[in-house]
Amino acid sequence: MTDQAIAITVNGERRKGRTEARTTLADFLRDELALTGTHVGCEHGVCGACTVLLDGEAVRSCLVLAVQADGADITTIEGIGPEPGRLGPVQQAFMECHGLQCGFCTPGFVVSVTSFLAEQPAPTDDEIREMLSGNICRCTGYQGIVAAVHRATELIEEATA
Amino acid sequence: MTTTDAGSAGRFVGQSVRRKEDPRLLTGRGTYVDDMSLPGMLHACFVRSNVAHGRIVSIDCDAARAVDGVVAVLTGTELNVGRGSMQPTLMFEDAANVAVQPLTEGTVLFVGDPVALVVAESRAVAEDAAELVEVNIDMLEAVVGFDAALLEGAPLVHPDKGANVGQDMPVIMPGWDEIKADAAHVVSATFNQHRQTNVPMETRGIVASFDPASGELHAYLSTQNPHEARLVLSRVTGVPEHLVRVTARDVGGGFGQKMFLFRDEQTIGAAAVYLGRSIKWIEDRRENLIASNHARADRTTVELALDADGKLLGAFVDEVEDAGAWPLGSMGGAAPAVGAYFTGAYKLPFLSWHARAVWTNTCQRGAYRGPWMMETTAREQMVDYAARAIGMDPWEWRRRNVVKDADLPYTTPMFMTYDDSISPDATLEQAAQVIDYDAFRAEQRRAFESEGRLLGVGLSLYIEPCAMGMMDPLSTETANVRVMPSGKVSVALGTGSHGQGLETTMAQVVAEELGIDIDDVIVVQGDTASSPFGRGTGGSGSAIIGANACRLASAAVRDKAFAIAAQLMEAAANDLEVSDGRITVKGTPARGIDFAEVARVAYLETAKLPEGMEASLEATHTYKAPPVTWANACHACTVEVDRYTGLVKILRYVVSEDCGKMINPAIVDGQIAGGVVQGIGGVLFEHMIYDPDGNPLATTFMDYLLPTAAEIPTIEIHHIETPAPNPGGHKGVGEGGAIGAPACVFNAVADALALLDVTITDQPLGPREVLDALMAAGH
Ligand code: FES
Ligand code: FES
Numbered sequence: 001m002t003d004q005a006i007a008i009t010v011n012g013e014r015r016k017g018r019t020e021a022r023t024t025l026a027d028f029l030r031d032e033l034a035l036t037g038t039h040v041g042c043e044h045g046v047c048g049a050c051t052v053l054l055d056g057e058a059v060r061s062c063l064v065l066a067v068q069a070d071g072a073d074i075t076t077i078e079g080i081g082p083e084p085g086r087l088g089p090v091q092q093a094f095m096e097c098h099g100l101q102c103g104f105c106t107p108g109f110v111v112s113v114t115s116f117l118a119e120q121p122a123p124t125d126d127e128i129r130e131m132l133s134g135n136i137c138r139c140t141g142y143q144g145i146v147a148a149v150h151r152a153t154e155l156i157e158e159a160t161a
Numbered sequence: 162m163t164t165t166d167a168g169s170a171g172r173f174v175g176q177s178v179r180r181k182e183d184p185r186l187l188t189g190r191g192t193y194v195d196d197m198s199l200p201g202m203l204h205a206c207f208v209r210s211n212v213a214h215g216r217i218v219s220i221d222c223d224a225a226r227a228v229d230g231v232v233a234v235l236t237g238t239e240l241n242v243g244r245g246s247m248q249p250t251l252m253f254e255d256a257a258n259v260a261v262q263p264l265t266e267g268t269v270l271f272v273g274d275p276v277a278l279v280v281a282e283s284r285a286v287a288e289d290a291a292e293l294v295e296v297n298i299d300m301l302e303a304v305v306g307f308d309a310a311l312l313e314g315a316p317l318v319h320p321d322k323g324a325n326v327g328q329d330m331p332v333i334m335p336g337w338d339e340i341k342a343d344a345a346h347v348v349s350a351t352f353n354q355h356r357q358t359n360v361p362m363e364t365r366g367i368v369a370s371f372d373p374a375s376g377e378l379h380a381y382l383s384t385q386n387p388h389e390a391r392l393v394l395s396r397v398t399g400v401p402e403h404l405v406r407v408t409a410r411d412v413g414g415g416f417g418q419k420m421f422l423f424r425d426e427q428t429i430g431a432a433a434v435y436l437g438r439s440i441k442w443i444e445d446r447r448e449n450l451i452a453s454n455h456a457r458a459d460r461t462t463v464e465l466a467l468d469a470d471g472k473l474l475g476a477f478v479d480e481v482e483d484a485g486a487w488p489l490g491s492m493g494g495a496a497p498a499v500g501a502y503f504t505g506a507y508k509l510p511f512l513s514w515h516a517r518a519v520w521t522n523t524c525q526r527g528a529y530r531g532p533w534m535m536e537t538t539a540r541e542q543m544v545d546y547a548a549r550a551i552g553m554d555p556w557e558w559r560r561r562n563v564v565k566d567a568d569l570p571y572t573t574p575m576f577m578t579y580d581d582s583i584s585p586d587a588t589l590e591q592a593a594q595v596i597d598y599d600a601f602r603a604e605q606r607r608a609f610e611s612e613g614r615l616l617g618v619g620l621s622l623y624i625e626p627c628a629m630g631m632m633d634p635l636s637t638e639t640a641n642v643r644v645m646p647s648g649k650v651s652v653a654l655g656t657g658s659h660g661q662g663l664e665t666t667m668a669q670v671v672a673e674e675l676g677i678d679i680d681d682v683i684v685v686q687g688d689t690a691s692s693p694f695g696r697g698t699g700g701s702g703s704a705i706i707g708a709n710a711c712r713l714a715s716a717a718v719r720d721k722a723f724a725i726a727a728q729l730m731e732a733a734a735n736d737l738e739v740s741d742g743r744i745t746v747k748g749t750p751a752r753g754i755d756f757a758e759v760a761r762v763a764y765l766e767t768a769k770l771p772e773g774m775e776a777s778l779e780a781t782h783t784y785k786a787p788p789v790t791w792a793n794a795c796h797a798c799t800v801e802v803d804r805y806t807g808l809v810k811i812l813r814y815v816v817s818e819d820c821g822k823m824i825n826p827a828i829v830d831g832q833i834a835g836g837v838v839q840g841i842g843g844v845l846f847e848h849m850i851y852d853p854d855g856n857p858l859a860t861t862f863m864d865y866l867l868p869t870a871a872e873i874p875t876i877e878i879h880h881i882e883t884p885a886p887n888p889g890g891h892k893g894v895g896e897g898g899a900i901g902a903p904a905c906v907f908n909a910v911a912d913a914l915a916l917l918d919v920t921i922t923d924q925p926l927g928p929r930e931v932l933d934a935l936m937a938a939g940h
Contacts, residue, residue: 105362106187
């Protein structure tokens with residue numbers, strides 16, 4: 001199998017690498033770029049753990065090939081906060097509301113919720129649950145996660161007020 | 162949504178302190194096993210049987226071995242030689258155990274049975290090569306399900322055992338026939354519980370690294386129980402225990418699956434030693450669904466004898482569980498516990514039972530959050546069934562039969578005594594009141610009579626044995642509390658936190674006891690190199706066993722700090738107190754010394770220490786759990802069943818529970834909610850189905866359906882805090898949600914369907930099953 005060279009921008013940094021055509025973006029981020037915050041829970045597009053932002057859109061990186069992302073701008077969980085050591089509003093809200101237990105699903109939820117709230121800053125409870133249904137958490141029973149999304153809307157509003 | 166009496170809360174214990182784990186986990190800086198890479202590390206992929214039962218004719222590895230990048234293709238011929246027991250330490254000398262080997266030779270026993278292992282330079286190459294391994298199998302008739310296993314003349318899963326029943330425990334007490342003859346009512350029913358599986362979001366995995374020069378094996382694992390993993394890895398590989406190290410940093414859930422090290426991880430450990438290399442194996446989701454462990458899969462028949470007022474006279478329970486093909490440890494299940502704990506929260510004068518477990522050509526049974534939940538599921542479903550049969554409301558039935566405060570201590574017919582630290586009556590009343598039981602009954606009638614809608618309410622009441630002190634090696638935890646010269650504190654524990662937040666809760670306990678800030682405490686756990694032997698995390702035990710070990714070790718540290726401070730301040734040690742990091746004389750807060758200064762002296766100015774005192778400031782305490790600690794709860798929920806689509810919608814879900822003194826109420830609620838949602842998922846969505854030939858039909862998340870936020874209501878949690886008789890007053894809380902929920906949801910659906918005189922006895926209750934039940938009753 002022949003390798004292909006690709007170049008992507010990840011969390012604001014220009015990264016180059018070589019990859020086989022069949023390598024998923026999730027594996028490329030984890031194995032080639034050592035960004036292990038993106039988790040792989042199913043590898044078939046259902047659990048949402050692998051969610052990253054690709055040119056601003058939330059995508060399942062287990063369903064995108066690395067070569068398809070050539071030239072794209074990617075944000076992973078490692079780059080979702082304002083700066084190293086500080087939490088963004090969605091992360092902060094998850095912490096305040098006990099929105100995570102084992103933390104394995106968490107990067108996917110945080111990235112999905114970040115993208116969702118950028119488009120829908122004042123969602124209803126039903127809209128939140130509907131949106132969250134694309135991600136699976138086996139630990140929390142979703143109680144803390146739903147609360148965290150509500151709390152994140154407040155934190156974002158406070159920050160922009 | 163939570164009511165808590167925080168009256169007895171301390172500065173840290175009893176507070177919803179934010180978790181120390183969260184910043185790293187929220188920023189992608191956790192370290193799960195797949196995040197671990199070692200120089201020169203190889204990758205492994207199992208070759209598994211794709212038939213349920215058959216004789217291996219040949220395994221041809223030549224094509225796979227020829228692939229560029231393949232380092233080895235191993236079969237039982239290489240790997241099964243001279244292995245020690247793969248059974249869990251707890252049960253490794255049990256007569257019911259089957260001889261599990263790293264890779265199956267001779268006869269494969271389930272779809273997923275590992276027969277070869279490919280080790281290569283990358284995961285992709287290992288997977289490619291695994292496809293080229295040619296396994297030739299002569300198919301045999303598969304044994305799938307209870308009826309097939311118990312059939313006279315059925316093929317045997319383990320011919321050397323002579324039967325498919327691997328465990329047969331009759332505890333038949335005399336007098337049952339006489340009790341039934343005199344009873345006003347005798348009601349009996351059989352409940353089928355369908356097969357489910359744990360589904361941690363992080364699958365299993367291991368990076369095993371063997372250094373042939375030093376003889377050391379270091380395994381990075383996703384485990385709940387590092388010390389148990391070390392013991393069993395030592396047995397199976399022959400590497401002595403002190404040369405095996407197990408490290409688990411972040412663990413992405415387990416729910417029992419990672420409590421005992423399974424065969425696959427042990428096999429990778431053996432392969433690492435055999436090849437003298439580092440090998441990573443990360444289970445994929447299909448493997449996790451078909452070849453890790455399954456659970457539930459029970460059939461329970463209950464016979465109750467009642468007097469004219471509905472009071473219990475006695476019960477007989479017949480329990481059969483499906484243990485699968487290669488169960489680890491005493492059939493891998495809990496059938497006897499279903500009988501032994503069947504009494505639950507009721508005054509039951511007589512109990513007799515028969516428990517059996519059968520081998521089948523399916524994935525092994527293993528622990529899943531509340532492994533013997535069938536005692537609650539079958540009992541609570543039977544309570545509603547029997548109450549309906551004699552025309553009594555199920556709440557009223559429970560009120561008449563529940564163990565009340567005045568009945569305590571109460572000894573069950575199985576000779577177990579509930580002390581006065583339980584509160585089943587109070588939780589029953591609270592749950593029923595919060596769900597507004599009577600008002601709901603009125604609304605149910607109205608909705609049915611005027612609109613034909615099917616509403617239902619369900620209750621589920623239980624008492625859970627936590628932190629079993631009689632089960633070595635799961636009975637003890639040792640905490641080492643070590644103060645550094647700067648006054649900062651490091652706590653070493655043998656636990657295996659996998660979502661419970663033990664780095665936070667154990668630090669809360671230590672900070673509280675030492676009177677210092679929680680930010681000055683770090684808990685190091687999940688690593689055999691840093692901690693004394695411990696029981697890991699499971700069986701609703703860490704709050705009881707881990708926290709009390711921390712508390713008592715901290716108390717010893719505090720005593721020593723007081724002795725040093727007394728010497729330095731020329732005061733009496735028993736006149737001292739500590740808070741906010743400062744040790745002061747009681748009543749004279751101006752006279753004091755910083756805790757950090759005491760620590761400094763203990764290491765760096767040892768001449769100032771009291772005569773004969775050992776320098777340093779640390780203590781180790783091993784806490785052994787009492788034989789059993791009882792927790793209790795009552796769940797209540799309301800549902801609407803759509804009679805045309807069969808869909809069940811949960812309207813409200815209420816939990817009233819008593820886990821004793823809470824360390825961190827937010828974490829307690831999180832444990833309960835997580836367990837409840839697994840229970841709901843089990844009743845309404847999750848079903849691990851096999852076809853009659855033993856092929857698993859749920860191999861992806863498209864077929865094994867997990868609940869999402871869209872299907873789950875708000876879980877309303879209420880607490881009653883009755884301290885347990887241990888130093889911290891804590892009880893277990895990890896499993897209860899998953900124990901109470903299945904019967905609660907089932908009973909609510911059964912209650913709704915009873916409006917149309919439809920009777921159900923089996924789970925799951927997906928739309929198809931509900932419609933089938935309606936149809937069978939002519940609707
Ligand atoms: S790993 Fe991509 S959706 Fe599950
Ligand atoms: S926190 Fe464990 S899967 Fe969500």
